[in-house]
Amino acid sequence: MTRHGANPRPPHGEDADLLLLDQQICFSLNAASRAFGGVYRTALKDLGLTYPQYLVMLVLWEDGALPVKQLGERLRLDSGTLSPLLKRLEAAGLVTRERSPEDERSVIVDATAAGRELREGALAVPRRILAAAGLPLDDLRALRGLLDRVTANLDAAAGA
Template sequence: MESSRKTTTLSQVPDEDFLRLDRQICFSLHAATRAFNGVYRAALKDLGLTYPQYLVMLVLWEHGELPVKRLGEHLRLDSGTLSPLLKRLEAAGYVARRRSEEDERSVTARPTAAGTALRERALGVPRRIAEATGLSLDRIRALREELDTLTATLDSAEVEAAACAGTDD
């Protein structure tokens, strides 16, 4: 069945309309993120984890021991943000860090036995979050794919903008 919705192009929208908060995709994503954080806060309370700590644990549960730099790449976090997260997880007994013997500048992180056991307690979290969205699993997957595509497109635009800015000198 063909959609009867007309496609609006950017050139058809007056500039003034773009300055409305309710027209900002970034604000819609921001509001959704804040709403997700609230749901995650409740879901993670029993685990004693914050949402960023949970993300760190997800990567370590999936990949095992990783250089902190790679962990940051997976999470799109810089070391200044990641280091305090790892310190708190280490203090809680869930993560162990160690310096590489080959390159003392490189630090790796891995889940401890307690961190691995925490994974079992976390198994129900994704289902709780999926249920809280009110979306079907197919719709969640499609939305995640759209957001991944959006992220890749914006990353490319950022790289391109940086390259253009560097050629203006």
């Protein structure tokens, strides 16, 4: 039995750093995500939106009305997460959910007039996030490209 903080076997060779917390990309990504979350919470407060609600509104502003299934695919959210989120947005008067006339099994989500008006106030959010990140726009775009590649690779690995 080892004392707290004691290392039972010091790592050797080129794998020595692989298990150090500071070497874990997943930890860095999680820490960055939590930091972004804090900035978004502040930036979205005046809009009365949470970060996941903001993402839903971004997609609806960009694409218009969508079936719940497509919205979930676009946001990478399952229906168990998306449904309560949409219910809260509907209760706030920002979206509508209606059965598709072509397919009763499909529910179409659309921004209401109030939801579309919210877009104007949301224009300040990306500017606040860019300023808080403290990096040039080109660096942030490059980072986004790398993260998209990592995500695609991880999705492929998980599906294999």
